[in-house]
Amino acid sequence: MAECKPAWLSATQFERGLAAFEAVLDAEGFHPTPTAAAEFRDPFAPSDWQDFLPSAALQPNSVEQVQAIVRLANEHKIPLWTSSQGRNNGYGGAAPRIAGSVVLNLRRLNRVIDIDEESAFALIEPGVRFFDLYDAIQTSGAKLWMSVPDLGWGSVIGNTCDHGVGYTPTGDHVAHQCGMEVVLPDGSLLRTGMGAMQGNKAWQVHKRGFGPSLDGIFMQSSLGIVTKMGVWLMPRPECYMPGWLTVGKEEDFPAMIDALRPLLIEGVIPNQPMIYNAVCAASAVTERKDWYEGKDPMPDTVIDRIAEQPGLGRWVMRFALYGRDGIIDRQREIVEQAFAHISSIAISFNKYDAANLPELENPHERVQAGIPSNDLNQMTKWYGGEEGGHIGFSSVLPVTGRDMATLRDLVRAKLEAKGLDYSAACIASGRTLIHVALVVFDMKDAEQTQAAYDACKALVEPAAKLGFGEYRAHLDFMDLVADQYDFGGHASRRVHETLKDALDPNGILAPGKQGIWPAALRDPAARNK
Template sequence: MRSAARRHHSSPGAAPLPRQDAADKAYRRSGSSGRIDAAYGRLAAALGDDAVLGPGSDLSAYEDPYAFGGSEDFRCSGAVLPRSVEEVQAVLAIANQHGIPIWTVSTGRNLGYGGAAPRVSGAIVLDMQRMNRILEVDEEHAYALVEPGVRFVDLYEHLREHRLKLWMSAPSLGWGSVLGNALERGIGYTPYGDHAAQICGMEVVLANGDVVRTGMGALPGANTWQMYKGGYGPSLDGLFLQSNLGIVTKLGLWLMPQPDGMMSCTVHFQRESDLEAAIDVLASLRRREIIQSNAQLGNVLRDVAHRYPRSRWYDGPGAMPDEVLDEVRRDLGIGWWWILRFGLYGDKELRDARFRIVQREFSRIPGAEITGHEHLASGSDGLHAWEVEGPAGRLAGVPGFFSLNALKFRGDDCGHLDFSPIVASSGREAARVYNHVKARAREHGIDYLAGFTAGVRHLNHVFTILYEKHDAKQTSSAAALLDTLIREMGRQGIGGYRAHLAFMDLIGDQFSFNEHALRRLNETLKDALDPNGILSPGKQGIWPAASRKQRAGTR
């Protein structure tokens, strides 16, 4: 069946971070205040006053909520909230005419990487949250077609309301955009947890207002737009991931047919030194597809930080000492150092067989404790995601907000930055990176919440750097730590896959093969598709010709 569409209403030697003196410099960045005012007047005429937040409006929603250098660093001059593709085209026409940069966000929930704030101060935020229709869900072929403002919680409720036999995948926080997260290569915890890999077909508005549909969508009347990725000719979808080459207004995404059952599994490892063996076993099981879902391995401090405040055991300066962490473990009765979580899916015979293999492989690590909990369907039509309750729900694609608890670890005014390198799925490499990052974190006085999410052939190592925003020393240390890690890991051939606004250029600098040939190619495409350089300048370190010099001057 197809459900009806539904609308939902400082380290020594580290370079200084980019700063702006005050908010009024935002205007000078993108032209005179007179030209800005004229542009906002035209935007209001085209979209309506209720869709335009101009200078003088409350723009706090478009500031980085965890700003580490002051919210004026990346401050917009205003925002527009279009309701349709035609209104997006109108915004682009005005921005091109006035030469004002546009910064596109789907819902602006990219927390830890800058939120809804723009890379260039003075930009107009193009906020797509009002384009929030679930255009189609096809149960037979297991896909959805959505607009940018559709959140994970919206898609989940749609599937639940219509009792569709489909599972989605959600990241650690369910309030963000399904489309935006996939374009940023976000990850979830089901077998469909590589969200970018599930993309099938886009509608894109180019800088000149032209509307393009990729893949089979270029064929009028095609009913396979969300079924076959290739289309005819070059596959262009990848151009618009983490990109400033166009604005994606519709996205096809494959969904998971719901299984007959699921087993949520946990493995505890007793020693810090077990990391290497644990990753080697996990990597083998993932490559052999015994473990089908993205599997998340975290250290004890990461787990504790989601449940208790740090001050319960330690409120001193610097990183929590090892002896204090030992006290934490004794106090909570925790005997393990690492915890691994994943799911097994399919018919019972398959789940049982996979679990026996998992038990056999992990039991080779002394002291490893493996448990599995069955989640079974209440009826004959398979296991619905909403039947999986508690923390295991994320393994069924149930959106949640549990990760927000970590922001209470350092107090009520806690901020965070994310260091997100891609690491080879090798125990030796994971242990090397872990020890290196741990040493650097300790040098900078930052607690090391270590987490590895295992893809099929790689690890996403997301280190959530927590700090107290009101503490200037902690804030500076957090930024300096991230700066140091990006540079040092880059020299070791390890690059980040996502970046905070202030570090986009620095991460881009690490990808320097053949004198930055990839960046030169990206910027050649940028200049051809966006000659006025209005679309999200500086995103992922890709600058248009007119403002390319800003990259050299920021870090």
């Protein structure tokens, strides 16, 4: 039956394990071949790549089925790669780090269990998409807003567990998570925080319990499978005021970042602003061929022409203000004053009664109001149209102009050396910027596709030497990114491996995720035996 399998198992052993999985699932949840599991491949990987190919996919519909699958995986020594919706596009999608792993996809665990308007939280399962939570809030009539990323098709829990962000004041999703239920690698069930006490009333409102906090070890993790999570929401504000800031000159960009920093730290701008360069902004609504037909990286003369279009600039920042009428009017004044010394900056705002929002046509305004959308899924079409792909190279840095300029120059130079355009989206949150280089390529062009992967890998070490680490990484260079976290002779890795060996001695949960390998697979040669 099996067309591929973990290298250390015989075909007979693997098929015996698949038969055991089949016995605990219904037909809708059992996909026993790579062909049946094709939707869980990396959507942007070349069709002939086999490195991250899943052997099968399982879709349980209950926590009890998840527990049974994990116990069987231990018995049969079959590695599982967990995904919620499986939309981690740009980083490998739902594909496993090691070929032959079985994808454990949790889309069918899709209940919104509770929406509490008094304390402004929801309790959800991993199959709940941002669209689903939004619909549930609207149906409930609760006067609550949620946070959403640019694309609403993903899982709320999946996004949070991979350190994802959204764009309302609760957009730091990790910070606004409270209480988890987790299936451990032995199949037993854990509840974190106050949930460790049966019947506790504070599970979704108080993050800490009694003793060390455990939630963090289940994020970007291979130590457990999150099956429930509390998510904090925000009361619907009186007014909503989305804003746009454009920077006309590239040389003014570092000063703009320095002017932004105190507004974030003081909370004047309470959400997570998104800052795009001109190429990225153009890719949201057009394709590259609309601007330039050359095979070389887009020249500055063309980028300047993009920047001259209405509403654009060399850099564009979207952000929003939320709150009571007179207060946000004063916040608007403070924002305008903060950037007044930079001559090439222009700022505009729209103001809405949050209780009576019109049909917002601009997807950026919808996202910052917590309304899910997929309208910004255009960017991957920059080179290849419908067959465009992208990789995210996502580095973290302080909100300072000097650091932003240093990283910008490094990334642009490395991408252009491979013949690729520099497209960047920067997410600002408090004291932090996440610089996401959208490394876009045409999947039909094998040479360009390889150049994109090579460019990302070529950036990892130089960025680390400058003090910039990736917070998220594609499967193809997870190990390389993990190697850069080297303080104390890789002390962090040793702790991760100690936890892995203690909680998952058979190494069946997501081996290799974030560069953390179980003992039996730490030698790369063992992964192919």
